[in-house]
Amino acid sequence: MAAVINRVDAGALAASVKNDAHARIGETLVSVFRSCRESGIPLNDLQQSRLIDEFSSAFDGFERAYAREIVSSLTGTGVEVWGFSDHLSDHLAGDHVG
Numbered sequence: 663m664a665a666v667i668n669r670v671d672a673g674a675l676a677a678s679v680k681n682d683a684h685a686r687i688g689e690t691l692v693s694v695f696r697s698c699r700e701s702g703i704p705l706n707d708l709q710q711s712r713l714i715d716e717f718s719s720a721f722d723g724f725e726r727a728y729a730r731e732i733v734s735s736l737t738g739t740g741v742e743v744w745g746f747s748d749h750l751s752d753h754l755a756g757d758h759v760g
Contacts, residue, residue, distance in 0.1 A: 670736055673745030676729035683724060687717050726750055 691713060698705050705713070729750050736743050 668740075669742045669744060670732075671745035672729060672732040672736060672743035673747060673750060676725050676732055676746075676750065679728050680721070680725035683721060687721070691717065 691710075694713075695705060695710055726749075729746060733743050
C-alpha cells in the first residue's frame with residue numbers, strides 16, 4: 663500500500679519550478695543571441711541586456727503565484743505545506759502555510 667503524504671515542502675517545489683523556468687529562459691535567450699549573431703544580425707550588449715531584463719521582469723512573482731496555487735491545491739485536500747522562504751511566507755500569510 664502506498665504511503666499517504668500529509669505534509670509537503672511546497673517552498674522547495676515552488677523554488678524548483680522557478681529555477682527550471684529561469685534556466686529554460688536563459689537557454690532560449692542564449693540560443694536567440696547565437697542565432698542572431700550567426701545570421702549576421704547580432705544584438706549589441708544593450709539589446710541583449712534589455713531582453714534579459716524584460717524576461718526577468720515577466721517572471722517577477724512567478725514563484726509566488728505558483729506557491730499560492732500549490733498552497734490552495736494541497737491544503738484543499740488536507741495536506742499541510744511548509745518550507746516557504748520569508749519573502750513567500752509574508753505573501754501567503756493566512757493561506758495555511760506551516
